[in-house]
Amino acid sequence: MSKNSEKNCCSHEHTSKHIYIYSPAGSLRDKAAFRRGIKRLEAMGHHVEVDPSAQDVHMRFAGNDEVRLAAIHRAAESGADVALITRGAYGLTRLLPEIDYRLIASSIERGTKFVGLSDFTAFQSAVLAKTGHVTWAGPCLLTDFGSADEPDEITMACFDDLLHGHGEGAGWRLPKERGAGENARDANQIYIPSSTLWGGNLAVLNDLIGTPFMPKIKNGILFVEDVGEHPYRIERMLTQLLYAGILEKQRALILGQFTGYKLAAHDKGFKFQTVVDWIRSKIQIPVICNLPFGHVPTKVLLPVGAKVELSVEDRDALIYWGHFH
Known part of the structure; x- marks a missing residue:
């Protein structure tokens, strides 16, 4: 693939x-x-x-x-x-x-x-x-x-x-201007063995924190996306996951597509990349961007709750699960 x-x-x-x-x-x-x-x-x-x-x-x-x-x-x-x-x-x-x-x-x-x-x-x-x-x-x-x-x-x-039961994984290209996570041991080459893939919409996940409906995942790979949320609100929600101790239990954080927002003049340079840089400075796991999933036409299908492996080589990222089902 x-x-x-x-x-x-x-x-x-x-x-x-x-x-x-x-x-x-x-x-x-x-x-x-x-x-x-x-x-x-x-x-x-x-x-x-x-x-x-x-x-x-x-x-x-x-x-x-x-x-x-x-x-x-x-x-x-x-x-x-x-x-x-x-x-x-x-x-x-x-x-x-x-x-x-x-x-x-x-x-x-x-x-x-x-x-x-x-x-x-x-x-x-x-x-x-x-x-x-x-x-x-x-x-x-x-x-x-x-x-x-x-x-x-x-x-x-x-x-x-x-x-038809043929799905084995999802691959994508990382942004040119960034690696896979500057706080990773080797930002250009990452391999994460069998880990639970979970996540989805960031705002919905945040609303489940503290409830019996929030998965308690350790050593997982968390992916998130959202629409219509300004970068400062995205940062606030990621901060909630951080302070709740959820991010520190994961092996990687994958950011999907965050769309449908407008920056304002008073942001004065505060943008989505600012959020990425900030969260990377706070956690010791790779933060991988540009997953083709979210409120966008091009979206891969992801098995929520499945054991997957994650690899990054240079700008190529791949989540794969094989014929587990």
């Missing part, structure tokens, strides 16, 4: 898969994208099953708490190859105490892969904390499959890898 993000997934001979579409958090705000996403998946030859409450609306949510909880449980009972969320937004943290984690665990053991990002981090973290089972950080229906433009080729190839 190539370490370049342009080649980190590859397509395979097509076979039809069962994909269950449900809405565990925010309500749909783009029904045209919803229809496009379903049509695209069907055009790929897959059987798409849509949850009966997928288009429900209750305030900003896709149905009230009971409706969305039932949708999650139906997804688990569907027997689908993939349970794919329509979108993130907000709502899953309200449901965490009521989720039937035994049902979710049984579903995963039977082969269902739960896929999503953003607010879905709450569900993924809770499943990892409660069951130790693997879920997948990846695309959602609306923004990835339902986009007005053609879906991103890398994202689609990685999703195809997941469907």
Whole structure:
């Protein structure tokens, strides 16, 4: 597998898969994208099953708490190859105490892969904390499959890898201006053996600190991303992870894509790289940037809770897990 993000997934001979579409958090705000996403998946030859409450609306949510909880449980009972969320937004943290984690665990053991990002981090973290089972950080229906433009080729190839059990890892290039972590013993060559990969949306993770739904991971590899958060807020959230003692227990911190913010005149040079430099000065583990994952078109799929290995050579980074599933 190539370490370049342009080649980190590859397509395979097509076979039809069962994909269950449900809405565990925010309500749909783009029904045209919803229809496009379903049509695209069907055009790929897959059987798409849509949850009966997928288009429900209750305030900003896709149905009230009971409706969305039932949708999650139906997804688990569907027997689908993939349970794919329509979108993130907000709502899953309200449901965490009521989720039937035994049902979710049984579903995963039977082969269902739960896929999503953003607010879905709450569900993924809770499943990892409660069951130790693997879920997948990846695309959602609306923004990835339902986009007005053609879906991103890398994202689609990685999703195809997941469907057909061929995913082995994700590679990417580090930024030119920085190494893999100036506080690493050797910034140009890093190898981290079998470690638990976990993380997701930074803001959601921070909200789980101190709750029973925050995974207690030692010697892990933590990846984070976010959207619409100014660099000072990103720094504040990383500081919370630092002061809570979470970062010191990890073997590496991987920063994905942080997008959708605007710098102000009074920042006077304070920017995202400032945050990276500051957090590197506070921890003794590699801080690796530019992971192609987040609220962006190009995103790899990552097994949350799986044992992975991490290697960096010069500007090439690679997370790999092989055919563990």
